Amino acid sequence: MLPRPLTNALYGLYATHVLHMADRHGVFAHLAAGPATAAETAAALGLDPDTLERLLLVLEAFELVERDDRNRYGLPTELAPYLDRGGDRHIGAMSAHMVNGAAAQLGRLDAYLTRGKAGVDADLPAPFDVIYATPESTREFLDAMWQIGFDVSAELVRLADLGGVRHLVDVGGASGAFCVSALRAHPGLAATVYDLPQVGPYLAERTEEYGLAGRLEFAPGDFFRAAELPEADCLAFGYILSDWTDDTCRELLAKAHRACADGGRVLVMERLFDEGRRGPLATSVMNLSMHVETEGRHRTAGEYADLLSEAGFGDCRVLRSSQDKHLVVGYKTRP
Ligand SMILES: C[S@@+](CC[C@H](N)C(=O)[O-])C[C@H]1O[C@@H](n2cnc3c(N)ncnc32)[C@H](O)[C@@H]1O
Secondary structure, three states: OOOHHHHHHHHHHHHHHHHHHHHHOOHHHHHHOOOEOHHHHHHHHOOOHHHHHHHHHHHHHOOOOEEOOOOOEEOOOOOHHHHOOOOOOOOHHHHHHHHHHHHHHOOHHHHHHHHOHHHHHOOOOOHHHHHOOOHHHHHHHHHHHHHHHHHHHHHHHHHHOOOOOOEEEEEOOOOOHHHHHHHHHOOOOEEEEEEOHHHHHHHHHHHHHOOOOOOEEEEEOOOOOOOOOOOEEEEEEEOOHHHOOHHHHHHHHHHHHHHEEEEEEEEEEEOEEOOOOOOOHHHHHHHHHHHHHOOOOOEEHHHHHHHHHHOOOEEEEEEOOOOOOEEEEEEOOOO
């Protein structure tokens, strides 16, 4: 038998695809409702029983489902919130994005290794032109962002301590996961998502779903073409700086500094590499994914604090959540 790290690396390709298939075809949702055999699950969902049983055996081997002595499969208690479609940490759209978005672009790694990223990307469309190429890819991406963003946002809002903030502008705020959490926690707050025009309809859906009309606005715009960002006493950048190079981050944070009220603050919410960059594993993987899907990389807390300081923000603090997305805050001092 291969050593465990090699087994995981070699066969992990199957785990990602099987995870996505089981989510897409409602297998996890079915098992969340109660334990069932492979045959019962296949019959209930109209799936091929032989194929489904093989999928379930892979999921069991990767410890993503468990099986009782009557051959009935179920979800491990600690994984149910992530696997069940109704769970508050459901990762289905993220697994779809890994298979349909990220994996589809991984083929470029070979060319990146031999020719370098710049030379290869010169002939390609810009990252968000690819991501927003069709309504399907747009929804899949924005759903994935919501899924990896909404649950942790409540914690990030608490860490950010927004009590004195009047107007939050979420730069590249997508369909509004962070703004929705902030507005629910702070009844006196108003918020604006500033993002590409394609995002508008998806933000409107969430605005209606959470009854936030009048408090959550959309400002369509392109943060590269626009000379200035909308003004606010709090500007947020969630998973934005990791899409771009250091120089581009400097440009965005300089605009944020000009748009920020005196005494206001900027929130950078990101995965963080450990000092020494030995992990966490998800950050190491997504750092490569940023290389393939965008122009960015993941950074240590210290690197974000340095970027904030260079842009003129002071009193930088790192506030870690219990999940993958953390907060680095910088303040614009009063003159
Ligand atoms: C990785 S997503 C992050 C979404 C969200 N802030 C979060 O924390 O999950 C990057 C966001 O930046 C937006 N974006 C990309 N390029 C942009 C541009 N030039 N101007 C404004 N927004 C942009 C995308 O539409 C997308 O919503």
